[in-house]
Amino acid sequence: DTAVSQTPKYLVTQMGNDKSIKCEQNLGHDTMYWYKQDSKKFLKIMFSYNNKELIINETVPNRFSPKSPDKAHLNLHINSLELGDSAVYFCASSQASGGHTDTQYFGPGTRLTVL
Amino acid sequence: AQSVTQPDIHITVSEGASLELRCNYSYGATPYLFWYVQSPGQGLQLLLKYFSGDTLVQGIKGFEAEFKRSQSSFNLRKPSVHWSDAAEYFCAVGAGGSYIPTFGRGTSLIVHP
Numbered sequence: 001d002t003a004v005s006q007t008p009k010y011l012v013t014q015m016g017n018d019k020s021i022k023c024e025q026n027l028g029h030d031t032m033y034w035y036k037q038d039s040k041k042f043l044k045i046m047f048s049y050n051n052k053e054l055i056i057n058e059t060v061p062n063r064f065s066p067k068s069p070d071k072a073h074l075n076l077h078i079n080s081l082e083l084g085d086s087a088v089y090f091c092a093s094s095q096a097s098g099g100h101t102d103t104q105y106f107g108p109g110t111r112l113t114v115l
Numbered sequence: 116a117q118s119v120t121q122p123d124i125h126i127t128v129s130e131g132a133s134l135e136l137r138c139n140y141s142y143g144a145t146p147y148l149f150w151y152v153q154s155p156g157q158g159l160q161l162l163l164k165y166f167s168g169d170t171l172v173q174g175i176k177g178f179e180a181e182f183k184r185s186q187s188s189f190n191l192r193k194p195s196v197h198w199s200d201a202a203e204y205f206c207a208v209g210a211g212g213s214y215i216p217t218f219g220r221g222t223s224l225i226v227h228p
Contacts, residue, residue: 092158109156
């Protein structure tokens with residue numbers, strides 16, 4: 001069974017559209033994350049969500065919003081897509097017990113292309 | 116806040132040769148240190164981690180890393196590289212009280228036959 005899954009794997013869309021990427025983890029972890037990986041492979045944290053506490057990277061545009069219907073899911077909504085949003089988006093989860101960083105389990109990624 | 120530097124963007128080695136990938140961190144206390152590998156088109160996978168104890172850490176796929184506090188380093192090593200090791204390698208550092216690790220920019224490993 002896949003530990004962290006994302007859908008879709010590929011997403012091609014036009015500028016100005018609104019899209020969502022879904023993420024589910026079956027590891028029972030308390031914390032989930034969204035990362036953006038650019039064309040130079042740089043991995044940038046976008047959001048961290050733990051026990052209903054949302055930590056936002058302040059550099060992320062407010063067009064991006066995470067939605068967590070329950071502990072196992074953290075979906076990413078993007079409004080008014082721009083060319084610069086093209087990237088690979090990774091969902092991850094970790095146990096993060098004791099209030100410290102722990103092993104991250106990554107999904108396979110969603111390659112978003114904005115035309 | 117913690118930070119991590121991977122000084123080598125690309126490393127090229129011949130199959131069967133030894134490998135060392137460099138990672139330097141900045142953090143005031145004892146950090147939590149990780150190495151992840153990303154194969155083409157895949158997500159990141161943990162190779163090994165250091166939280167405390169023995170400073171030489173063994174990981175999967177024959178990799179090891181050594182924590183050197185005096186040099187603020189956590190270099191990744193493998194005695195004999197296989198072609199399947201070609202991938203992107205990320206060092207990450209975490210801190211107590213934070214759920215969010217900081218990743219380095221990655222080192223791309225190219226393996227020649």
